[in-house]
Amino acid sequence: MAERAARRCCLGWDFSTQQVKVVAVDAELSVFYEDSVQFDRDLVEFGTQGGVHVHKDGLTVTSPVLMWVQALDIILEKMKASGFDFSQVLALSGAGQQHGSVYWKTGASQVLTSLSPDLPLREQLQACFSISNCPVWMDSSTAAQCRQLEAAVGGAQALSRLTGSRAYERFTGNQIAKIYQQNPEAYSHTERISLVSSFAASLFLGSYSPVDYSDGSGMNLLQIQDKVWSQACLGACAPRLEEKLGRPVPSCSVVGPISSYFVQRYGFPPGCKVVAFTGDNPASLAGMRLEEGDIAVSLGTSDTLFLWLQEPTPALEGHIFCNPVDPQHYMALLCFKNGSLMREKIRDESASGSWSEFSKALQSTEMGNGGNLGFYFDVMEITPEIIGRHRFSAENREVSAFPREVEIRALIEGQFMAKKIHAEALGYRVMPKTKILATGGASHNRDILQRWGAVSSFSPRKPALYSSHGEQVQSYTQ
Numbered sequence: 001m002a003e004r005a006a007r008r009c010c011l012g013w014d015f016s017t018q019q020v021k022v023v024a025v026d027a028e029l030s031v032f033y034e035d036s037v038q039f040d041r042d043l044v045e046f047g048t049q050g051g052v053h054v055h056k057d058g059l060t061v062t063s064p065v066l067m068w069v070q071a072l073d074i075i076l077e078k079m080k081a082s083g084f085d086f087s088q089v090l091a092l093s094g095a096g097q098q099h100g101s102v103y104w105k106t107g108a109s110q111v112l113t114s115l116s117p118d119l120p121l122r123e124q125l126q127a128c129f130s131i132s133n134c135p136v137w138m139d140s141s142t143a144a145q146c147r148q149l150e151a152a153v154g155g156a157q158a159l160s161r162l163t164g165s166r167a168y169e170r171f172t173g174n175q176i177a178k179i180y181q182q183n184p185e186a187y188s189h190t191e192r193i194s195l196v197s198s199f200a201a202s203l204f205l206g207s208y209s210p211v212d213y214s215d216g217s218g219m220n221l222l223q224i225q226d227k228v229w230s231q232a233c234l235g236a237c238a239p240r241l242e243e244k245l246g247r248p249v250p251s252c253s254v255v256g257p258i259s260s261y262f263v264q265r266y267g268f269p270p271g272c273k274v275v276a277f278t279g280d281n282p283a284s285l286a287g288m289r290l291e292e293g294d295i296a297v298s299l300g301t302s303d304t305l306f307l308w309l310q311e312p313t314p315a316l317e318g319h320i321f322c323n324p325v326d327p328q329h330y331m332a333l334l335c336f337k338n339g340s341l342m343r344e345k346i347r348d349e350s351a352s353g354s355w356s357e358f359s360k361a362l363q364s365t366e367m368g369n370g371g372n373l374g375f376y377f378d379v380m381e382i383t384p385e386i387i388g389r390h391r392f393s394a395e396n397r398e399v400s401a402f403p404r405e406v407e408i409r410a411l412i413e414g415q416f417m418a419k420k421i422h423a424e425a426l427g428y429r430v431m432p433k434t435k436i437l438a439t440g441g442a443s444h445n446r447d448i449l450q451r452w453g454a455v456s457s458f459s460p461r462k463p464a465l466y467s468s469h470g471e472q473v474q475s476y477t478q
């Protein structure tokens with residue numbers, strides 16, 4: 001076989017809710033390799049749905065940490081089997097679903113630093129976690145811990161000024177507090193707590209990687225102005241927490257060279273740099289090269305709307321994170337939990353599980369949906385905190401059902417109107433030069449995007465709308 005031309009590159013990793021994905025990017029920023037492991041499809045023994053387990057209480061949501069570890073084993077073996085030349089990898093970094101937390105058992109660091117290159121990660125890390133099922137961002141079971149934290153620091157607004165957000169159930173500090181309160185023995189046997197992003201970086205580093213400022217802003221623990229842990233918040237959540245978290249670092253930090261495990265097992269060069277991983281949304285802001293005044297919409301498992309800010313403007317709704325690109329700046333974010341999983345449910349119910357049927361329904365109905373409005377929250381929504389499906393006819397009467405085409409348009413228009421209304425309530429404004437950039441799985445569906453463009457073009461300043469490929473999407477007026 002002809003020798004493959006050497007192609008120096010960097011690897012980008014995404015440890016998201018539903019999959020682990022890798023892309024290889026060369027010096028011309030061309031993606032020449034990508035692969036993914038879908039948890040539900042490729043790791044069926046873990047029995048997840050959408051990559052998670054929703055517990056019987058309907059509020060607790062977790063994912064098995066060993067599923068994430070094994071997914072990495074699988075994807076690296078697939079790369080190796082495909083003949084991927086790891087020796088050309090100069091550096092790697094990545095993203096993780098925000099707010100999720102991983103609990104390393106006392107003694108795990110010794111295992112992590114002395115991995116045998118003859119064995120997969122899962123086999124060696126099997127006994128390294130004090131909590132097997134990690135709380136993830138879809139969890140909403142920590143309302144009590146949220147109230148305790150807000151009370152400890154002087155209320156919701158005070159907490160928002162300090163950490164960029166009032167207390168949110170999915171935020172890591174409240175999740176740690178719940179584990180300390182309900183499973184004190186596991187907490188006492190935990191020597192390190194990582195976010196999903198820093199957990200992934202730790203696997204490549206062969207030691208504990210620090211939390212970065214940007215993803216650390218999603219914990220209700222980091223003072224976003226000073227970039228240090230808030231002693232008041234740490235103390236309100238759990239004892240001796242700071243020693244389990246380590247010191248946070250700027251999101252663009254090189255945290256060290258790749259572990260010898262990957263050099264010997266896969267052929268990475270010993271000098272391959274590991275750059276701090278960060279949260280999926282901060283990574284999207286960085287990857288999309290968002291500029292001041294632009295707005296990004298990420299249509300993923302969750303839908304998020306975010307933008308670059310020079311100054312923090314903490315409020316009681318939405319979040320302010322440290323900026324992943326410029327540590328002196330910030331980013332604002334609104335999160336909508338009923339994102340792609342909600343769209344997939346309506347697709348299955350009203351379009352026979354087919355995206356092309358879904359698109360046809362959007363094409364066959366008018367903008368404004370004849371005055372019919374719908375809001376669909378099958379799981380407890382974050383923005384705002386509400387659950388259930390709520391449909392209203394043109395006569396403003398609540399109805400129990402819509403015809404299937406009307407239902408599909410009501411879902412999409414309702415999701416985008418909610419984003420616009422909540423964003424404007426926080427002061428986000430479409431400016432003359434505003435670009436709206438779309439990313440995430442659903443952004444590949446032009447029919448969905450064009451409805452977002454139509455909704456956002458309600459404003460007099462008709463912003464330019466771009467897909468995840470960077471192409472401008474002409475938003476129909478229908």
Ligand SMILES: O=C(CO)[C@@H](O)[C@H](O)CF
Nearest residue numbers: 097098137280302304335
């Ligand atoms: O909770 C969120 C952001 O605050 C979600 O967008 C998660 O990051 C999705 F993984």
